[in-house]
Amino acid sequence: MQREGAAGRFRAALRVALSHYITNGMSVAFGLLLISAGVHFWLGTAAGAAAAVGVIVASPPDLAAPRRGKFLQMLPAPLISLPLFFGVQLLHAAPIRLGLLLVPATFFAFILMAWGKRGIPIAIAIMLAMVFSIATQKPADFDEAVHRSLLFGLGAGLYVVYATLANLALNARYRVQAIADVLLSLAQLMRTEAQQFSARDDTHDIRDVPAPLLGQLLRQQAALADQMQATRDLVLESPRTPRRQKLAGMLVVLIEMRDQLLASELDLDALRLDSAHASALVEMRHVMEALADDTAALADALLMGRTPPRVVDRRPRLTEIRVTDTPGTRVLAGPTPAMLARGLASRIGHINDEVVRLSAMARGELAPDLAVVRANWQMFVSPTAWSLRPFATLWRWDAPPLRHAIRAALAMAVGYAIAVSLPWGSHDYWILLTIVVVLRGSLSQTLERRNHRVAGTLLGCVLAVGLLSAHPSGLALLIALTLAQAVAHGFAVRRYMITAVAATVLGLTQAHMLNTGVSTTFALVERVADTLIGATLAWAFCYVLPSWERTQLPALVARTLKAQAHHARLALGLGQLHAIDSSPELEWRLARREAFDSLSALVQATQRSLSEPRAVRPPIEPLEHLQAHSYQLLAQLSAVKSMLVLRRDRLTPAEVEGPLARTAARIEEAIGTAPRTGTHTPESPGASTLAGPVPLPDPFDNDISPWLLRRLDLATALATQLRDDAARILQPLSEKSTPPA
Numbered sequence: 142m143q144r145e146g147a148a149g150r151f152r153a154a155l156r157v158a159l160s161h162y163i164t165n166g167m168s169v170a171f172g173l174l175l176i177s178a179g180v181h182f183w184l185g186t187a188a189g190a191a192a193a194v195g196v197i198v199a200s201p202p203d204l205a206a207p208r209r210g211k212f213l214q215m216l217p218a219p220l221i222s223l224p225l226f227f228g229v230q231l232l233h234a235a236p237i238r239l240g241l242l243l244v245p246a247t248f249f250a251f252i253l254m255a256w257g258k259r260g261i262p263i264a265i266a267i268m269l270a271m272v273f274s275i276a277t278q279k280p281a282d283f284d285e286a287v288h289r290s291l292l293f294g295l296g297a298g299l300y301v302v303y304a305t306l307a308n309l310a311l312n313a314r315y316r317v318q319a320i321a322d323v324l325l326s327l328a329q330l331m332r333t334e335a336q337q338f339s340a341r342d343d344t345h346d347i348r349d350v351p352a353p354l355l356g357q358l359l360r361q362q363a364a365l366a367d368q369m370q371a372t373r374d375l376v377l378e379s380p381r382t383p384r385r386q387k388l389a390g391m392l393v394v395l396i397e398m399r400d401q402l403l404a405s406e407l408d409l410d411a412l413r414l415d416s417a418h419a420s421a422l423v424e425m426r427h428v429m430e431a432l433a434d435d436t437a438a439l440a441d442a443l444l445m446g447r448t449p450p451r452v453v454d455r456r457p458r459l460t461e462i463r464v465t466d467t468p469g470t471r472v473l474a475g476p477t478p479a480m481l482a483r484g485l486a487s488r489i490g491h492i493n494d495e496v497v498r499l500s501a502m503a504r505g506e507l508a509p510d511l512a513v514v515r516a517n518w519q520m521f522v523s524p525t526a527w528s529l530r531p532f533a534t535l536w537r538w539d540a541p542p543l544r545h546a547i548r549a550a551l552a553m554a555v556g557y558a559i560a561v562s563l564p565w566g567s568h569d570y571w572i573l574l575t576i577v578v579v580l581r582g583s584l585s586q587t588l589e590r591r592n593h594r595v596a597g598t599l600l601g602c603v604l605a606v607g608l609l610s611a612h613p614s615g616l617a618l619l620i621a622l623t624l625a626q627a628v629a630h631g632f633a634v635r636r637y638m639i640t641a642v643a644a645t646v647l648g649l650t651q652a653h654m655l656n657t658g659v660s661t662t663f664a665l666v667e668r669v670a671d672t673l674i675g676a677t678l679a680w681a682f683c684y685v686l687p688s689w690e691r692t693q694l695p696a697l698v699a700r701t702l703k704a705q706a707h708h709a710r711l712a713l714g715l716g717q718l719h720a721i722d723s724s725p726e727l728e729w730r731l732a733r734r735e736a737f738d739s740l741s742a743l744v745q746a747t748q749r750s751l752s753e754p755r756a757v758r759p760p761i762e763p764l765e766h767l768q769a770h771s772y773q774l775l776a777q778l779s780a781v782k783s784m785l786v787l788r789r790d791r792l793t794p795a796e797v798e799g800p801l802a803r804t805a806a807r808i809e810e811a812i813g814t815a816p817r818t819g820t821h822t823p824e825s826p827g828a829s830t831l832a833g834p835v836p837l838p839d840p841f842d843n844d845i846s847p848w849l850l851r852r853l854d855l856a857t858a859l860a861t862q863l864r865d866d867a868a869r870i871l872q873p874l875s876e877k878s879t880p881p882a
Contacts, residue, residue: 166631195296390509575675597641
């Protein structure tokens with residue numbers, strides 16, 4: 142057991158080491174070493190240190206990205222940072238005027254976060270430029286300030302060119318690593334799904350009491366939605382070569398697997414209620430876990446550059462699973478346990494088929510569906526052009542980016558005033574740096590960063606003081622700086638605690654190189670004190686002009702309902718079955734992505750709200766119900782879509798076309814628009830009411846139209862429950878539209 146545990150930990154560590162996060166971090170570190178060492182040997186130690194600051198400031202936007210638009214993605218950070226770095230140099234000896242520059246510049250930098258994931262790295266880069274400029278020694282005159290700023294600009298400019306070329310060179314590797322990362326996330330999601338395949342003693346329905354396991358599934362689905370979009374941007378860019386087409390085809394299959402995973406849990410509750418079915422459920426769980434292992438093994442093979450092993454087809458094993466009906470047993474007034482078990486095994490079989498397809502595609506034994514790849518790649522890649530629309534829409538007092546920018550500027554003003562008043566004022570930049578990296582747009586994110594930052598700083602200070610106390614040479618410091626940069630950049634997304642340790646070593650080493658000869662005797666105590674002050678200020682200012690999650694929830698709920706209704710309308714349409722082109726299918730895929738993305742945003746907002754004061758928390762229970770019902774509606778629609786596409790030869794069109802249209806209309810009527818907030822509709826009955834006592838035949842021997850009608854009935858009931866959940870959420874929010882600060 143210990144050997145298996147050690148092997149598992151080694152395998153997990155190896156996967157992290159081979160991920161695109163670490164590859165990107167190593168690329169950033171090599172660029173830092175290449176540029177700063179070159180300037181060091183060309184112009185001297187001080188020049189190399191100044192150029193290294195330019196590299197560090199330009200590096201935050203350097204992430205694994207598509208080739209198209211990479212240069213424009215990297216360019217804004219140094220262009221905006223250079224004049225601010227120079228301005229701080231000129232005002233170094235004038236604390237009041239320096240503060241008057243620092244505060245509005247902070248406001249401007251944080252306003253850039255309105256561009257989301259593209260704007261955050263640029264805002265961080267701008268703040269790092271000013272903080273590191275404060276960390277330098279006061280320039281002797283104007284010429285020295287110009288000279289130091291030019292060296293800063295030289296390092297930043299060279300790094301922009303380097304990052305563009307490095308991303309071009311590593312793009313093929315990034316694509317493979319991104320696919321492997323999604324495979325590992327899907328494998329983990331499959332294992333979580335497999336945990337549901339066990340008998341249950343209570344009679345609670347998951348639709349009535351959202352279970353912790355469902356919460357875990359929702360969080361994993363939310364994380365997977367973000368991860369898949371980043372992977373789309375990489376893998377679906379210009380899939381013109383056979384290798385790129387293979388990876389793009391694998392991504393399309395992975396997206397379909399997510400839908401199959403959703404459908405795999407349908408009807409599971411009815412089987413779990415009877416312990417007599419436990420053995421069949423355990424066997425299904427073993428198959429699901431084996432498929433997860435196959436998926437993870439495929440990811441490992443891709444990361445290691447090996448040909449993956451051929452996957453065993455587990456369809457025969459699934460067909461052997463049997464549940465015997467007891468006399469007179471009926472579940473949900475329709476299907477028997479035997480029918481449900483066979484249907485459940487069949488849906489797991491679809492997952493098995495996708496895993497087999499993935500393996501064959503990775504081994505080069507199966508060609509990707511190029512028609513799907515070519516029809517989809519341009520529609521699913523995020524735009525790379527910069528737009529002024531986010532900037533134009535944030536000038537409202539209740540806009541979260543505007544409030545966050547104001548609170549950040551105020552926090553930096555107070556932090557700077559405290560820093561210049563401390564006895565160790567020569568290190569005032571550390572308080573400001575801590576505020577920059579800790580203060581986030583929500584209280585939950587700030588608290589997480591605060592805790593990791595303090596703990597990471599304590600350990601990082603010990604390591605940095607030990608390093609600097611040994612009085613290493615300039616080249617040794619440069620190597621240490623490079624290693625710290627690699628770790629800090631590589632783990633920024635995955636493990637911020639590790640980033641905090643490495644960033645502390647990076648910051649202290651960089652500051653020491655900029656202030657040659659400064660003693661490190663009291664550095665440990667000073668840095669810890671500065672970190673505590675900065676983290677406390679960042680936490681305290683979360684309560685200044687707060688943007689509590691409840692203020693954003695009405696829009697998120699409306700977006701979720703609208704996305705679910707639109708997805709239902711397209712998923713239930715028969716247009717794609719009769720069209721001569723792929724446009725209906727493409728439109729449905731876009732709607733499906735929005736349904737997942739909107740639900741992901743709602744899940745994340747709910748999770749963040751749990752860290753907020755109780756007085757301003759939104760109604761958590763109906764939010765959990767809304768998420769659970771949205772998840773189940775997606776599952777029902779996935780099952781319907783699977784019937785329409787994979788088993789349409791077993792359907793009678795005359796029997797299903799009318800119900801499909803009516804169900805889409807009913808779902809649109811129920812959730813197409815947000816419910817009124819002033820009234821509360823009574824909670825609907827459970828989503829298990831059949832459309833009449835229609836007998837359900839064996840789905841493997843007869844026409845499956847009655848089964849599709851059953852899915853439509855369940856989907857309609859879920860839509861009604863979604864409407865009720867939304868009303869229960871919006872009513873208390875409307876009654877308290879202005880929450881206490």
